[in-house]
Amino acid sequence: MKESPARFADLAGLRLYRRNIFAVTGLPVAAQGPAVRRHRQRLDARLAVEETWAGDAAAPAPDGYRREEVRYAFEEFQDPRRRLVDELLWFWRDADLGCGCAPATHEQHDEAVRVHSQAIEAETGGTGPRGDGPNRSWRAAATAWASVLENPDLRGHIAHRITALADPRLDGYSPDDFLAGVPGLLLSPFGELAADRSARPRLAEVSAGWSKYPVFATPLPDVFENTVEQSVDRLKDALRTAGERHQAGEHADALAALEQRVLPAYAEFESLKGFVSQSRSEEMAHTVTVALNNVALGVCEAGLQKPFRSTLIEVMEHASRIAPRRDKAQIDQNLAAVRLGRAGAGAAQQLKPSECAGCVVLLLAIVGGVIGGITGGPAWAVGIIVGGFVLAGMFAS
Incomplete structure (x- = not known):
C-alpha cells in the first residue's frame, strides 16, 4: 500500500516547514545510515541536559525543538516514503545526491523553499518581511514552485532518490506518486489562514495569483473547502430556523432570527466569496434574498409593519443589496412598498426559491x-x- 500521502497530511498547514524532519534534526538531505545514527546519539545526549535545540540553521522555529519533537522526527526519518516527501520540501543545498540534475535545478528548488517558508513566517509573526512582504513572498513562491514542478529534471531527481535510498518499501513507487500531493501541500497554509476573516480579501487575491499556474489551479478550491462548507452549514441552519418560525406564524421571532443569525452568517459567507464559484455564490445570495423578503412580507401581512417598520426596511435594504439580477427588480419593488407602508395590502410579492x-x-x-x-x-x-x-x-x- 502506498503511504506517502499520509505524510502530506502530517505536514499540511502553517507548520509545513517547521515540522520538516530535516529542519528538526539538522541533517542534510543526503544523510544515511551510520551518519544518521551518530547524529541522533549526539542529540539525545544534548537534549538530556538541555530543553531544546535549534535544529537546522534555516529552520523556522525561533524557540527551537524539544526532545519529543526531535525523537519523533528521527522516527519519521526511518520510513523512506515519508522521508522523501520531506526531502522535496527542504533545502538540497550543495549535497552530492548523484541525481544528475543541472545545478540550476537545485538552486531553483532551494529558492522556492526559501520564499515559500518566508511567506508563511511573515503571516504567522515569524521572521519574514512585514507590510506588503507576505504578498510579495507568496507571489514569488508561486512562480518559483510552479517552475520547479514543471521542470522535467524533477522527476528524474525523484526517480534517482528512490533508487539511491534502496529500501524495499519504495518498490513500485514512481516520481508521480510523490509529486501528486506536493501542490496541495504547498497550498495548505491558505486553509489555516482563511480562518482569520480579516485576512480573507487579501488571501483571495494572493491565491488567485497561484491559480494562474495550472499545477495549482485544480487543488486550490479544495484548500478552502472545509472553511466554506462550515460557513454554508451555519448559514443553512440559520435560514432553517428563520423559515420554521416564519411558517409557524411566529413573525417577530422569524425577524429576530434574520437579524441575529441569518445576516451575520451571510456576512461570514460573503467574506469567503473569493474562494467560491460564482454560480454557488449567486445561488446562496438568491436563497438568502428570498428568506429576507418572505419573512419581512410575512410580518407586514400579519399587520405588524408599524412596530417593526425600521427593522423591516433594514432587512429589505439588505435583500436589495445582495439580490442577484434575477431577483433585483422584484425586491426593489417590495422595498418601495415596505417604505410606503403598503406591503401588507398586497402591493409586494413573496418569492419562491424554485421559480x-x-x-x-x-x-x-x-x-x-x-x-x-x-x-x-x-x-x-x-x-x-x-x-x-x-x-x-x-x-x-
Missing part, C-alpha cells in the same frame, strides 16, 4: 430544442423541449 431555477431550465430547454431541431431533426427538438417542461414543473412543485 427562477425553473424559468432558467425552461429557457435552456427551448434554446436546446431549437439547436437540436437544426442538428438532429424535429424528434430531437420535441424531446428536449418536453424534457425541459418536465424539469421546470419539478422545480415549480
Whole structure:
C-alpha cells in the first residue's frame, strides 16, 4: 500500500516547514545510515541536559525543538516514503545526491523553499518581511514552485532518490506518486489562514495569483473547502430556523432570527466569496434574498409593519443589496412598498426559491430544442423541449 500521502497530511498547514524532519534534526538531505545514527546519539545526549535545540540553521522555529519533537522526527526519518516527501520540501543545498540534475535545478528548488517558508513566517509573526512582504513572498513562491514542478529534471531527481535510498518499501513507487500531493501541500497554509476573516480579501487575491499556474489551479478550491462548507452549514441552519418560525406564524421571532443569525452568517459567507464559484455564490445570495423578503412580507401581512417598520426596511435594504439580477427588480419593488407602508395590502410579492431555477431550465430547454431541431431533426427538438417542461414543473412543485 502506498503511504506517502499520509505524510502530506502530517505536514499540511502553517507548520509545513517547521515540522520538516530535516529542519528538526539538522541533517542534510543526503544523510544515511551510520551518519544518521551518530547524529541522533549526539542529540539525545544534548537534549538530556538541555530543553531544546535549534535544529537546522534555516529552520523556522525561533524557540527551537524539544526532545519529543526531535525523537519523533528521527522516527519519521526511518520510513523512506515519508522521508522523501520531506526531502522535496527542504533545502538540497550543495549535497552530492548523484541525481544528475543541472545545478540550476537545485538552486531553483532551494529558492522556492526559501520564499515559500518566508511567506508563511511573515503571516504567522515569524521572521519574514512585514507590510506588503507576505504578498510579495507568496507571489514569488508561486512562480518559483510552479517552475520547479514543471521542470522535467524533477522527476528524474525523484526517480534517482528512490533508487539511491534502496529500501524495499519504495518498490513500485514512481516520481508521480510523490509529486501528486506536493501542490496541495504547498497550498495548505491558505486553509489555516482563511480562518482569520480579516485576512480573507487579501488571501483571495494572493491565491488567485497561484491559480494562474495550472499545477495549482485544480487543488486550490479544495484548500478552502472545509472553511466554506462550515460557513454554508451555519448559514443553512440559520435560514432553517428563520423559515420554521416564519411558517409557524411566529413573525417577530422569524425577524429576530434574520437579524441575529441569518445576516451575520451571510456576512461570514460573503467574506469567503473569493474562494467560491460564482454560480454557488449567486445561488446562496438568491436563497438568502428570498428568506429576507418572505419573512419581512410575512410580518407586514400579519399587520405588524408599524412596530417593526425600521427593522423591516433594514432587512429589505439588505435583500436589495445582495439580490442577484434575477431577483433585483422584484425586491426593489417590495422595498418601495415596505417604505410606503403598503406591503401588507398586497402591493409586494413573496418569492419562491424554485421559480427562477425553473424559468432558467425552461429557457435552456427551448434554446436546446431549437439547436437540436437544426442538428438532429424535429424528434430531437420535441424531446428536449418536453424534457425541459418536465424539469421546470419539478422545480415549480
